[in-house]
Amino acid sequence: MNTSLYQKAFVFIILNPKGVLPPCPQGQGRGRCFSAGPYYPLPTSRGDPTFVSQKNLGIGIGITERAVRPRPPLCNLLPVLSHPAFWCIMPPASMRFETMKLSLAQVEHVAQLAQLSLSDQEKELFREQLSSILEYAQRLQELDTSAIAPTATVLPLENVMRDDQIQPSLPQTDALANAPHTQDGYFRVPVVLEGDE
């Protein structure tokens, strides 16, 4: 698969004179960006820039550094291939998604945010599955939504006010009935803040 990617890219560069290649935006390293057109940077969870192309070309999603394949030796031999503009070429449809896979570090980071312990197998499985679901979700980038307001709820929500009156509520014993640990009518939880007494 890798070889075919570079072979195809090679054919493409031969057929397209250097002069018509789009310029690569400032600060964008080689091997970092695989899609053409206007870009806007999106910081990744690790803080390094990745790029998502806008609207029409949107399928070429940005990649993080970790997900980049090693560059082939050809790059060192042919200056044209190592020109930043080369890496900006929109790859043919057949290979657009090859770089989308989440890294293991990203999966671990998300699991940490979600407070989930995952086995190594689960991490690998979710890496595959989330990558393909996100890849599928990239279809949304086909639509220009720059002038569209987001929908968070279908209802025209308003504040709901009521008088501050005491109303029946759950008895304390009922409220605590499902708790794994209780003490003196409270939920008992592990130490939250550690330090000197």
Add this chain to the structure above:
Amino acid sequence: MSELAQLTIPEARDLLRLGELSSVELTQALLNRILAHDNDIKAYLTLAPELALEQAASADQIRASDKEQDLSPLLGIPLAIKDVICVEGLPNTCGSRILENYVPPFSATAVEKLRRAGAVVLGKTNTDEFAMGSSTENSAYFATHNPWDLSRVPGGSSGGSAAAVAAGLALGALGSDTGGSVRQPASLCGVVGIKPTYGRVSRWGLVAFASSLDQIGCFARTVTGAALLLGAISGYDTRDSTSVNAPVPEYSQVLAGDIRGLRVGVPKEYAIEGMQPEVEDAVRAAVGTLASLGAEIVDVSLPHTSYALPVYYLVAPAEASANLARYDGMRYGLSLEGLDLWDTYRQTRGQGFGPEVKRRIMLGTYALSAGYYDAYYRKASQVRTLIREDFDQALAKCDVLVTPTSPTTAFKLGEKVSDPIQMYLQDVFTLALSLAGLPGISLPCGFDPSGLPIGLQIMGGAFDEATVLRVAHAYESATAWHRQTPTLQRQSYRKSTEATP
């Protein structure tokens, strides 16, 4: 005794009113049938026989003492409740290990209303874990089997409720619908399932999955039964600020009108590749039936339909990742002691949640995380607006929209478990409506050559359940699909499980 279990809600209501049947007899008949067949179908997670008989006896007592009063049509009718809707005193597992021992100290508003109407609660039905799934195979306890063919899924996530109603293990049931979880199992099990407009039914006591989409819906074997249930549970509730203070029509009264001149829209985008040909044929024939009843058929377009799936699978997991943050092992549910507080959270959640729930929490967390929010969650919310506008425009040209409910009839257990996207595609026809917050119903419109039911989806405008029900009732009255009931085949199931390693 088994004929009693095959009664529809209005038939049972009439027999109870005439005094030809008592609620205790009816409830006992259903309990007997559950004992005989639920080992094969596995619709129930919790059965409450004593409680049910007690409620039935008190319903009979009310009827005996209040002869002159206008009694609720649901008085003494035995129902099943999906295990994500709280019933005080009965376990509410949500099909998850993390809530295995959770017994809610209160009932959901919808359940309270049913109880006030005198309905009998038989038990709690199986569901995909936290209502996340389309086959009920994601339940942490066991998969439910389709009563029409026990080697197949009942759909999901309200598969237990749909299978119970189809098999005569309850006269009606409550489910919940976030992206199709009432309509799709209704379709696969050959029963009627309605999802009301977002805000029509209080969500208080419904365990939250995706709060901007979740709605409680109803199952019954006929449209009238579903209308009676919906009427009983609808209405504003101060405990749910997203329930809407709009008048609730007497749904069972609006069914009778004919549909002459009513405009029925057929969206062209719902003819998709990969749809089972029998489904397409059955729905086309159903449109013909509606035309022969005097409806005007209008071609309409919902151009953003194909984006509903990716929008849903970003929005719903994003909301779920926030909602499910409450399962931390501190106040209720599973609690596994870790090295410290954080480890306790991670162990509890890592062990307590099943794979689909973890997958969606991960997906939602990613879609909301710094740097990806705009590209995923915000983008999806913007496309959701486009999907809503599609419906506004289409419903300006017609009164209801008619489509298949599911692209296929019931599939084999295990067939799609390992491929999330294939499973998600089951909901391709139901998701857009959920994202727009509009009401929809699924009702039987045919059978495929293997004898599996096909569902017709009728969708309507906001808070216009009445028109949706009226069209469904007109179609049902002109056809006989709903009269077919599955022959419960215990033998063939034993053979097929022996054959599979």
